Every structure is written in C-alpha cells, then in structure tokens.
Amino acid sequence: MVAEFNARARGIELPDAPATTDAPAAPVELAPLSAPIDTEAAAPVEEEFFPVGQQEQVRVRADLLDRLVNNAGEVAIYRARLEQQLGAFRGAMAELDRTNIRMHDQLRRLDLETEAQIVARYQREHDKQDPTFDPLELDRFSTLQQLSRALAESAADISGLQGVLDDLARQYDSLLQQQSRVSSELQDGLMRARMLPFEGIVPRLRRVLRQAATETHKQVSLQFSGTHGEMDRNVLDRMTAPLEHLLRNSIAHGLETPKERRKAGKPEEGTVHVALRREGSEMVLEVSDDGAGLNRDAIRKRAEQRGLLQPGAVLPDTALDRLILEPGFSTADKVSQLAGRGVGMDVVYNEVRQLGGSLEISSVPGKGATFTLRLPQTLAVSQAVFVQIGETQFAVPVAAVSGIGRISHARFSAGAGSYHYAGEDYPLYNLGHLVGQGAAKAEGQPQVPLLLVRSGDLRAAVAVDQVLGNREIVVKPVGPQIASIPGIYGATITGDGSVVVILDAAPLVRRHLAQPQEPAQQAPVVEQRRVPLVMVVDDSLTMRKVTSRVLERHNFEVTAARDGVEALEKLDERVPDLMLLDIEMPRMDGYELATAMKADPRFKDVPIVMITSRTGDKHRQRAFDIGVQRYLGKPYQELDLMRNVYDLLGIARVRE
Structure with missing residues (x-):
C-alpha cells in the first residue's frame, strides 16, 4: 500500500490490481541486489517524466x-x-x-x-x-x-x-x-x-475591439506588427488601459459604418493597425485606422462652445487636433458607453506624460488618423552621456544619442541653421534654452560640443558646455509631479552621491517646436555673477591643497597645476582671472612660465602673484622686470594673500 501511494503521488499509473481469489499468489522472482541496472531500459522512463529541454518557470511577485x-x-x-x-x-x-x-x-x-x-x-x-x-x-x-x-x-x-x-x-x-x-x-x-512581450495583451485588445464593433454595428479587423517586441512591465501595465481607449476611440469616432464606407469607395470592413517598434531609447506605439479622420469642424465648434478657442481664430491643423486632449473634451452628439462622456484622451495623455513619453496626432480627412505614443523603453538601468550646462550636470540616455559633434564658436554665435553629420542635417538647438537655464556658451573651449539626437523623423544637434563622458546609470523615479514634465526621464545618483536629472532631448525639442517663444514676450535676461577663476601653480602638493582651500573658502573657483608645462596645457583650455605662481618647479620654473605668458597676447593681461621661498631682492626684482604684479614669501599670511587677490581682481571685499 505504501508503494502504491508513493507511485500515485508521483503521477505513475499502476496496472489494475488482479481480482481477489482464494488461490494462493504465485511466487514473485526477485532480482538479486547486486544485479546491474539496465540503464537503456530506464532512460525512456526518465525522459517520460522529466522531458529534456523543458524549462521550469517560477512565479515571482x-x-x-x-x-x-x-x-x-x-x-x-x-x-x-x-x-x-x-x-x-x-x-x-x-x-x-x-x-x-x-x-x-x-x-x-x-x-x-x-x-x-x-x-x-x-x-x-x-x-x-x-x-x-x-x-x-x-x-x-x-x-x-x-x-x-x-x-x-x-x-x-x-x-x-x-x-x-x-x-x-x-x-x-x-x-x-x-x-x-x-x-x-x-x-x-x-x-x-522585468520585460514582458507585447503580444501578451493582444487577446485582450482583440476582445475590446470586438465588443466595440458589436455595439456600433461596424465591421473591423485588427492588425498587429512588431508584437514580438518587449516592454518594461510597469510601462506595459500602465499603457494597457490607454491602448484600449484608443481602440474604442477609433471605432466610435474614426471608422464609418459599412454603408458610409461603400459610399466613399472603401471596403465595408475597416482596419485598425497597432504597431510597436523601437527608436533609440523610446518604444513607439502607433494606433492607426483607415476611417474618416478627425472631424476638425466638430472640434472647432466644440472648442468655441467651451471657450477654448475664439470664434474665427486661425489655428494650424496640428494645434486644432491637440484640442481633443483637453480635459472633458468630446465631439460626440450623444453619450454612450464608448463616447460622449468627455473622459478618455486627456487620461491617455496624462498617463503618457507621467511615464515620460509623448503623444502625437496625425490625421488626413477621409483617410484616417494615427496616434503615436513614444514611451521610455525601461525604467531601471541604462547607459547615459553626462553633459554640463553652467554648473549643472545632466544625463542623456546613450540610446537617444547618435553621435557627438563640434562646431566653431563663430558659426554657433552666427546662428548656423544646421549641422551636417552622416549625410543628414541636424538643426541646431541650445540645451540651456530647452531646460530654461541660460544658453550654453562652452567658454574656454575651442569649439562648442553638440549632442546629435535622432528619434524617428526628428533630428537635432543640441549644444552643451561640456561632454563629461559615458557612464552606466541607475534610473530612479522622480515622482508623478516631475515625471509629467516632458523630457525628464528620471534621476540618477552619481559616485559622489549627487543627484543628476536624466533628460531625453527629443521630447524637449518637440516641446520647443510646439511652443515657440515670441521675442516680444521674452523675459529680460538677468546677467548672472561669474565666479573668478584662479590658477595655483606649485610643485608641492601641500601648498596646492592649502592655497586651493583658502581660495575656495572665499568663493573662488580654483584650478591647479604641478609645473609650468602643465599650466600652459590648462591655459589653452581655459584662461584664468589670476595666477598664483611658484618659482622653483621641474620642467618649467615660474620665471619661464611668467615670461611665456607675458609674450602671449592671450595671457599677457592675466595678473600674476609670485609666492616663493626666494625672498631676496635679486629674485624679487627679476619677477617685477618680467611683469609680475605681486611678490609674496612663503609661508604667507592668508589675510595678506586675499588682500592682494581682491586688489588685483578689482573686487571690493565684503566684511561679514
């Protein structure tokens, strides 16, 4: 009995027990314990209960x-x-x-x-x-x-x-x-x-379309393309309901009745097409139909009734189409389960914005309408290019960047229309203007760095102050209030613990194109105070650190060099407002560096303060002959140093 119970628990079917009789049972011949096991006979049984190649699956919360x-x-x-x-x-x-x-x-x-x-x-x-x-x-x-x-x-x-x-x-x-x-x-x-195939929600979408077609007595076929693609589980879950509404919307507002389609020379059966594809760092969902398109006359009429549009106002078709995204907006004459309630497209638009995506509408009268949803591919880990605007760092997903370019300051300042790259023209934009943080100027660099962004049919060359390199980032959620802003992909934490906002440049450019700034309404530009840059040149690590900390404590920007050769290399990148210079250094001493600077038109106006242990009159006189403005001995007093720095920079020292 125990053997039978164990066998049935393992799912093994046992032969039926023989009928009970009074005859004694035949003796069963037992194999010896030392008999070899027939592996060839046992293999089929093992393969029957443990199929080769079958992958076990585990359900995880x-x-x-x-x-x-x-x-x-x-x-x-x-x-x-x-x-x-x-x-x-x-x-x-x-x-x-x-x-x-x-x-x-x-x-x-x-x-x-x-x-x-x-x-x-x-x-x-x-x-x-x-x-x-x-x-x-x-x-x-x-x-x-x-x-x-x-x-x-x-x-x-x-x-x-x-x-x-x-x-x-x-x-x-x-x-x-x-x-x-x-x-x-x-x-x-x-x-x-975390990724789920899009085809998992296809049966649900087919059922929604079938129910809507039955209620409206229309003939519809639903076609899919790219459903083998995968999306982040969170994105797919949150976009299922908006997709269902877009399908119902296509049935209720887009597709005509069979009689109307015959009259327009179309087949009686309408077609709704759902396409999924990947473009850069975005997953693009397109829901299109071959119906009558958006009724712009009805949209204008309802907008004028609700006070969203002045009677007789001239609007481009794209702006008129986007009025259907307003809360409570509907062009249906009567309320039904599918249309007329005024709840739908605004909810779809808000959900897409909270995911950091965008929604585009394209409609051709008599031929149909297309709704394009651009969504982030994932919400967790990705590669990003770190850029800098002023003192602020931003991260841009690598998948959205097709390349890095550079343009001369003269062409950029003259407002060059586009940048040619890989056989295509990329219109120029300024990331500082796109994020509202002042224009990128790339001061101290020979050329202006450009991020070449490509998303669908959008091309853009976005100017930044500096490209800091490529890193792997962990995308952190920023909350619905900030995530709803177009172009904010999320945030990440860098190695030093600072928080960096992740930008998706394509939605920023689209928003800039959709809402052009009028010059007459621009706010006056407030000139921001620039922090003076001081270069400390000394071969002693201790002196460089101590002097840098003193200057940073007084709110100066500091850069350091070990000797004259390294100082000249850094001078080519950025010209400081003041130099603190030692005399005795390897490769190039302070006298040689000061002589080279005074002979170069780019650096001859930079004030120089000599800080050295050579305090003799002969050394001091030689420095003044070269053109050095101040000469201090080591060790120096902080008050004496800062007094000379403020005097040379022409800054009035504020006493707290």
Missing part, C-alpha cells in the same frame, strides 16, 4: 522583483563610488611617485655635497693623516653624512612600499572589473525578467 532591481542598482552606485575612490587613490599614488622622485633628486645632491666635504677634509688633513686609515672609512664620516645615508635608505624603503601599493591598486582594479562584469550580468538578467 512584482514588488520583490522591483526590490531586486533596486538593490542591483544600489550595487552599481556603490561600485561607481569605489571606482571613483580608486581613481583618487591612483592620483595620490602618482603624486607620491612625483614626490619620491623629487626626494631622490634632493638626496642625490645631498650625497654629492657630503662627498665634496670628505674630499675637502682629506685634502686639508693629508699631511697629518694616519696612513693606516683610509679617508673614506667610517671614522672619517660626520653625523651629517651618516644621516644622508640613512635618508637614502628610508627613501629606498618608501619606494618599496610604493611598489606594494601599486600592486594592490592593480589587484583592486582587476577585482572591480570582475565585479562590474558580474553586476552588469545581474542587472541585465533582472531587466530581462
């Missing part, structure tokens, strides 16, 4: 999957912070290497000085020297020479420790790369788990 995706995103953020800290560690190691080289050079010169002292002492004491001792023996060494040898040994120890730290940094870098690969695979897997 949606909230649990969302939490896992969020945790994977947090792991990516922490990894980015570790990479940033490792980069800072490598920078400190490079500074240590330069300091070590400088210390070895100083020790070499110290050894030369001590050797010279030994030789001089040998010459002085040659006559009275004991011939049994060599002048280079230990008793001839002074304490200074012994200390120089000890310093040389300590410097060698520091070099060894530096090598150990370099090896550890390389190992950490390798581990971070492996962790990055595993983290990316984890995120990709979770994202695939």
